[in-house]
Each structure stands twice: as structure tokens, then as C-alpha cells.
Amino acid sequence: MRIAVVAVGQAGGKIADALLRYERDSEVDFVVDAVAVNTARADLLGLREVPPGNRVLIGGDRVKGHGAGADNELGAELARDDIGEVRDAVDAIPTSDVDAFLVVAGLGGGTGSGGAPVIASEIRRIYEEPVFALGVLPARDEGGIYTLNAARSLKTVVDHADATLLFDNGAHRETGESLAGGYSRVNETIARRIGVLCSAGEATDPTPEKVVDASEIINTLGRSGGVASIGYASTPLDRKRGLFGGFKPVSEDALESTTRVTATVRRAALGNLTLPCELRDVERALVVVSGPPETLSRKGVEDGRAWLEEATGTPEVRDGDYPLRDTDHLAALVLLGGVTEAPRLRELRAAAVEAQRNVAAIAERANLSAGVWDTEGLDPLF
Ligand SMILES: Nc1nc2c(ncn2[C@@H]2O[C@H](COP(=O)(O)OP(=O)(O)OP(=O)(O)O)[C@@H](O)[C@H]2O)c(=O)[nH]1
Structure with a gap:
């Protein structure tokens, strides 16, 4: 299955880099192109594999290239305001070769968490190919704001993507591992799984006995807003x-x-x-x-x-x-x-309800005004 990758935020960009590295090492062409979108200029500059011409800075007028500070409403707003620039970058991808789009983001921060659903929904509006999301869930110990962001974003991503593949950071971090070292290993794990899945049907030598067609992957993921693992x-x-x-x-x-x-x-x-x-x-x-x-x-x-x-x-x-x-x-x-239930989803749901109760306390601890964490209108998950 040949995919176009649209990475949003820091985690998204690093995972796109890892996917491009996996593709190069495996010598099977399955990424048609990759675009990285971010509100933080430094994150875009730090990418190694996504071509410089495919990096889109959004929200420059408002946050001056400094990121969305884990505020996912701001992340969503900035993506909406600059959606034209994201669209132009996606339009430059030769989509006649694309079987599916993959919108990749960490759901615990601001830019990816808020921006990914906006961008997935826009791509879905324009193109006929399925738009899948790859969402990274924060580990349990990352704290209330990340959990609340992930809970809100997950509900919205699931509603706006054809299907959402989830990756739980907490289930894959090893004890004693540094954050940076942990992420790069975890990103390789993600890239290997997506890479094997997508490249299986594209390799021609040696020929498979039973080929994994793009349609089989698409039908397994489904197109009615399900979750996948x-x-x-x-x-x-x-x-x-x-x-x-x-x-x-x-x-x-x-x-x-x-x-x-x-x-x-x-x-x-x-x-x-x-x-x-x-x-x-x-x-x-x-x-x-x-x-x-x-x-x-x-x-x-x-x-x-x-x-x-x-x-x-x-x-x-x-x-x-x-x-x-x-x-x-x-x-x-x-x-x-079509994963209908998972312990981490239950936990996120419960944590979101709890976080809503403690909104003022969370805001105070994070040194933010309570207004930023006004959770009026936070839908229950699913
Ligand atoms: N797997 C993985 N998770 C990451 C990586 N970097 C950050 N995360 C996770 O992603 C979440 C934070 O999202 P980021 O991508 O850093 O934030 P962002 O979307 O750029 O948003 P802002 O920085 O708030 O503008 C947290 O839950 C982190 O644990 C990474 O390289 N790999």
C-alpha cells in the first residue's frame, strides 16, 4: 500500500523521519511523499528526512514559530487558520500513486493533538483516498494535561479519520530509558510496523505466494471511524x-x-x-x-x-x-x-472526566490561566 504521510507536531515529524529511514533501508518504495506541519520552527529544522520543501510552518503570525505549548485548542485554531498552506503542500503530492493518506501526530501535546483532526478532515473533504490517522497516546506518567489533550483529541480524530491506528507510548517505554533514547527506539518500532504492513504488497522480488493488497489493509482498518492496533x-x-x-x-x-x-x-x-x-x-x-x-x-x-x-x-x-x-x-x-474496547481507552476516558473536575488545579500547577483549560464542551470519549 502506497501512502502519503502528513505529520503534525513534533512527534509526528520524528515518526515521519523514522518511516522514511525505514523505507530507505528496506529498499521498497511505499511512501509516495511526506509533508511535516508544525507551529514550532525548531522542530521543523530538526527533521532529517522530510525534504525541506515539504515542511510547513503554521501559526507564524500568532506564536512566532514557538509551538502551541500543549494547548490543543490553540493547535486546532492555528491549523484551521493556515489550512490553505497545508492544502498546497498536500496538493503537490502526486496523489495518483497514493492508496491512502496517513496523518501522524502525538495526541498529548498542542500542535499535533489539535491540528491532526483539522488536517485529516480537510484531506478527507478533498480526496477520495482513505485518510487514516496514526495517533500516539501519552504514557500514564506524563500528567493530567497530556491525558486531557489525548482524550479530547482522540474523540475528534476518531470522528474525522477513516480509521485511527493507536500507539501507546506507555506500553513501549522501557524502565530506565532516557526520554530521547526511548522516543527514537519507540519511533523505530512504529516505523517497522507501518513499514512491514505497507511494503508487504509492494515488494516484487521474491514474489509473495499471497499478496497483501492495499484493499485488504483498507478493509481491515475500515472506513467508518474505528480504532486499530x-x-x-x-x-x-x-x-x-x-x-x-x-x-x-x-x-x-x-x-x-x-x-x-x-x-x-x-x-x-x-x-x-x-x-x-x-x-x-x-x-x-x-x-x-x-x-x-x-x-x-x-x-x-x-x-x-x-x-x-x-x-x-x-x-x-x-x-x-x-x-x-x-x-x-x-x-x-x-x-x-475495529477495536471496540481497550484498557488504555477506558483509562483515558476516566482520566478525562477526573481532569475536568480538577481543571483549576491543573491550570494552577502548569502555571496557566484557568481559561486555557476551560473544558466546557469536552465531549465524553466515543
Ligand atoms: N512516540 C513518540 N512520542 C513522542 C515523541 N515526541 C513527543 N512524543 C509524545 O507526544 C506528546 C507531545 O506531543 P508533541 O508532538 O511533542 O507536541 P506537539 O504536537 O508538537 O505540540 P506542542 O509542542 O504543544 O506545540 C507527548 O505525549 C509525548 O510523549 C516522539 O518522538 N515519539
Whole structure:
């Protein structure tokens, strides 16, 4: 699936950079173009991969290039005011090659949190291709303002995108990790998952036995404002066991190959989801298995799909393979679409209600006027 990436805010821009790096390393063309939008000039200047001509500074007249200061209403306003400039940058993308747009943002701050729904809704108004959002949720310990921002923004993003892929920072940060080091590792994790998903159907050599078409990804994500999560797991392969330093052919080792594939699919779906959730709270799924061609047991993929059908209780589970010559890992990616419930969503909902009660206290702690955090009109989540 070929995507056009529209990154909003600091986290969005860094994730777009990571996606472009992943694309370059994998040598499969799946990002048609990437645009970065921000209210902070320094964040735009700090990007490494998004081409300088594709960086759009918004709100310059009002915030003078200094960011939205975690005020997501301001972020939304600045995006609305300068939407013409964002539109011009998106119009310059050769959209005849694009299967879907991906609007990427951290939902806890100001610019991405407020701007992403405005921008997604504008792109959706103009183009026929689906507009998916990739939203990063703040970790639990980031504090009330980030939580409240994420809760408000999530409700709006979900309403304005065809589907929203969620990534919970809190579920992926390792103890003792520095913030900067943590983010760059987490961004690589995000880029690998989106990268494998999108590049699977674009690689032509070696040819997959069952191709993952863009339409299969789009149908799994859905187009009616759902939430999605991605699981990923990989298993190292023992290169020494096969002939001539390669792997044993599947025929020689069919049982082991099959079990290895299904076990990897189960690990991808049961642990390490971008948004941890129960499989029974999922409406659709897609499994992609990648690795050296001789290790991709068709039966293993089918067994993995059958297991997922049973675990989710839905027959709407698609599958495909992605053969790669230069890897010593077997990997499985599981895309879960139509997620109806997740512990982190429940927490955000509850925290938003609590934060509304404590608005004055939060504003005081953050040294902001209470007016900035006037939450009148904050819709309940979903
Ligand atoms: N995964 C990931 N999360 C990040 C990164 N940078 C910031 N975040 C998270 O994103 C949220 C803050 O959003 P930012 O993108 O920094 O803020 P912004 O959208 O630029 O908004 P303002 O700075 O308020 O103008 C917080 O929840 C951070 O934890 C990153 O590189 N990767």
C-alpha cells in the first residue's frame, strides 16, 4: 500500500523521519511523499528526512514559530487558520500513486493533538483516498494535561479519520530509558510496523505466494471511524542448520516450519500490541508473515489465521506473506481493526472526566490561566 504521510507536531515529524529511514533501508518504495506541519520552527529544522520543501510552518503570525505549548485548542485554531498552506503542500503530492493518506501526530501535546483532526478532515473533504490517522497516546506518567489533550483529541480524530491506528507510548517505554533514547527506539518500532504492513504488497522480488493488497489493509482498518492496533513478533532463524548455509527447505522440515509460523503469529497478537487490547474486542484482522521464502509455510500462515479467527470470534481475518531474501528472522505482523474496547481507552476516558473536575488545579500547577483549560464542551470519549 502506497501512502502519503502528513505529520503534525513534533512527534509526528520524528515518526515521519523514522518511516522514511525505514523505507530507505528496506529498499521498497511505499511512501509516495511526506509533508511535516508544525507551529514550532525548531522542530521543523530538526527533521532529517522530510525534504525541506515539504515542511510547513503554521501559526507564524500568532506564536512566532514557538509551538502551541500543549494547548490543543490553540493547535486546532492555528491549523484551521493556515489550512490553505497545508492544502498546497498536500496538493503537490502526486496523489495518483497514493492508496491512502496517513496523518501522524502525538495526541498529548498542542500542535499535533489539535491540528491532526483539522488536517485529516480537510484531506478527507478533498480526496477520495482513505485518510487514516496514526495517533500516539501519552504514557500514564506524563500528567493530567497530556491525558486531557489525548482524550479530547482522540474523540475528534476518531470522528474525522477513516480509521485511527493507536500507539501507546506507555506500553513501549522501557524502565530506565532516557526520554530521547526511548522516543527514537519507540519511533523505530512504529516505523517497522507501518513499514512491514505497507511494503508487504509492494515488494516484487521474491514474489509473495499471497499478496497483501492495499484493499485488504483498507478493509481491515475500515472506513467508518474505528480504532486499530498492530502486533509484531519475530523469531530468529538458525542459519547453520540448512544446506550451504541456507535454511532447510520447508518440505524437509514442514512440521517445524508450520509450528514456527503459527507460534510467531500468536506471539504477535497476544503481546506487544501498539494499543494493548483483548482479541475478543476486535472486529477484523490481517496477518502478514515475512521471512526467507523457504521458511514461509503456507500451512503455518493458514493455521495462524484460523487461530486468530477463533481468538477474535470473527471470520473477517485476512492473511498474506512477504518473502525477504536478506533476513535471518521470521516475523509476523497482525493488524487488528475495529477495536471496540481497550484498557488504555477506558483509562483515558476516566482520566478525562477526573481532569475536568480538577481543571483549576491543573491550570494552577502548569502555571496557566484557568481559561486555557476551560473544558466546557469536552465531549465524553466515543
Ligand atoms: N512516540 C513518540 N512520542 C513522542 C515523541 N515526541 C513527543 N512524543 C509524545 O507526544 C506528546 C507531545 O506531543 P508533541 O508532538 O511533542 O507536541 P506537539 O504536537 O508538537 O505540540 P506542542 O509542542 O504543544 O506545540 C507527548 O505525549 C509525548 O510523549 C516522539 O518522538 N515519539
